[in-house]
Amino acid sequence: MRTLLTSAQMRSADQFTIANKPIASIDLMEKAARAFVQSFLRDEFDTNKSVAIFCGKGNNGGDGLAIAHLLIANGYENIKVYIVDFGKKQSDDFAINLQRIEETRCKKTIINAPADLKNIKADLIIDAILGSGLNKPLSGAFEELVQMINKLNKKVYAVDVPTGFFTEGKLPKDYNGIKAYKTICFQRPKINFFFPESATATEKYEVVDIDLDETFIQKQDSGFYLLEESDIEKLLKPRKLFSHKGTYGHVLIIAGNTNTMGAALLSSMACLHTGAGLTTACIPQSGLIALNTTLPEVMALVRDEYTRIENPKKYQAIAIGPGLGTAPENEKLLESLIMAGQALIIDADALNILGERSDLIDKLAPNSVLTPHMKEFDRLFGEHDHWWDRVERAKEQARRLKIVIVLKNQYTFICLPTGKVLVNPTGNPAMAQGGMGDILTGIIAGFVAQKYAATDAAILACYIHGKAGDGLAHEHFVITASQVATRVSKEIKMLISK
Structure with a gap:
């Protein structure tokens, strides 16, 4: 049976893999992006569709930038990246992938406030705003932005986890995060995907392997295990x-x-x-x-x-x-x-x-x-x-x-x-x-x-x-x-x- 992980345990698995494979964190991010894109292309093989990719400034956003780069390489011509700049901090890997995307023909828009989001006409949306680890509902600018995205009524693919979704623990009754059509998550499904309340956040999910250290993962103990x-x-x-x-x-x-x-x-x-x-x-x-x-x-x-x-x-x-x-x-x-x-x-x-x-x-x-x-x-x-x-x-x-x-x-x-x-x-x-x-x-x-x-x-x-x-x-x-x-x-x- 497969050990299911909390968000903290998954971060530990990332760190252990980086230290012991060994593999650079930016290369692990690239591997995750490739796995996401392979799954995405099986569903969305029409490269004429337009795609809006919303990226926060953390590692989840870094994944989104790498995904944008790969989709362009796979024939998608109408890709637009929206950088959600609601804070000063950004991860190192996000910065590397931002530099890479700036060297391509990909269109890029900075969102400093929800009011900056105008005239979105994309056929598909990829959500890479916030990753796992949240333990309280969205508020402020993030909540406002997410509600605007949800009101677009577009098919949304979430990167690893829908923005605003708790990966474990009690799910709030009034979920105010991204409502995804499909979540493509890395290495393991999130524990909360098995709880009925998750249906508000994502209609379905698919797990893609990104080659994290399985021996390390199987030694973790969240108390939850998936039968095989x-x-x-x-x-x-x-x-x-x-x-x-x-x-x-x-x-x-x-x-x-x-x-x-x-x-x-x-x-x-x-x-x-x-x-x-x-x-x-x-x-x-x-x-x-x-x-x-x-x-x-x-x-x-x-x-x-x-x-x-x-x-x-x-x-x-x-x-x-x-x-x-x-x-x-x-x-x-x-x-x-x-x-x-x-x-x-x-x-x-x-x-x-x-x-x-x-x-x-x-x-x-x-x-x-x-x-x-x-x-x-x-x-x-x-x-x-x-x-x-x-x-x-x-x-x-x-x-x-x-x-x-x-x-x-x-x-x-x-x-x-x-x-x-x-x-x-x-x-x-x-x-x-x-x-x-x-x-x-x-x-x-x-x-x-x-x-x-x-x-x-x-x-x-x-x-x-x-x-x-x-x-x-x-x-x-x-x-x-x-x-x-x-x-x-x-x-x-x-x-x-x-």
Whole structure:
């Protein structure tokens, strides 16, 4: 997995690379500019378009000047550079690249005040005003200039980070920085790109390699790590000769109710396709026909208001919650399982029950897995105004309770008992359909039954769940949960065969 860096750690990586490669800082800047331009030209190959490049006087602005020089060399003829001169300081590398640009035919305008910005008619804008490291919203001349740029309603490409964007930490509700179409960032995505609030600052991002020292980077510890396919390939275990259904464990899925049997079916289906040897669905009597008709491979344990799981230890994994309902009998059933001391996979209505019974949270067995979405998480651990605070609380609670918290979103945060937060990059908006959480619960349970550690089961499930959706999104505008469930086995096979 790739270590994600804070802005301070990224600056340290720059400095270490310069000192130990060795490479001059101006040459590293040139390498970054080349990587940016290569990405930019893949999107914007029409060299007849006009481009306005806004450059501050720091290293981010130096990048912008180098980009201008390279775009001219690649056939762009209508390039105009705007030097944002709101302060006396400038970096040495900015000064070098400014001298270089003055030796070309590139047009250049100095902006001493926002009022100097007039008659911008560019087709495209490149934002290289301010780089990373900001910890407060823009104000004064910078804020005024940025708002003027945003009002142009042009396609904006940001260099490494949109001006005014915090790369880590709590993002302000009223973002007043550059609103980019795309950010082309260097070596690593910014931590905050994985938080929903970042959508205001950039529609998308692309990471380009600038050859910073990877050994140094991987030794840093921001607490955030990005999952990669190679991590999944290392974790997956092939099936061996002479194994049988008992080898791959028995899962109990306590789910479904009179009007919500679909959740039980989806979780059970996903568990089957993940490879559990045996799957039993604990469902109401009214759901038997649906289960037997749809999933004949799944056994049934009929649930009524008096149901208790007499011997929970006979199951290698127990998942509870999808479509369950929050009736008193289900609360008692959840309480009895928690008091039995077995690790559980807890989702949906079981999480809602826990939200009303905070006394049970502290009694959760170590290695239990909670899979809340935003509202379920806040019912469990209190209201949060920002996603950064929410993830910090999840990290704290996972460590304190020695459990795994899978905080679901576009990029799911997997918070481990060690305090680490793993970011899952797979999945897509086509998966914004009901039932996807039920599928994830079934996949986690299926892996736990096969003797994967809870942390590994959560990692595998999140990645493969999203990967299945990504594969389907190539062919479908929207994807149903059933489609994802039936594709899980195929994704596992492809990953394990590499």
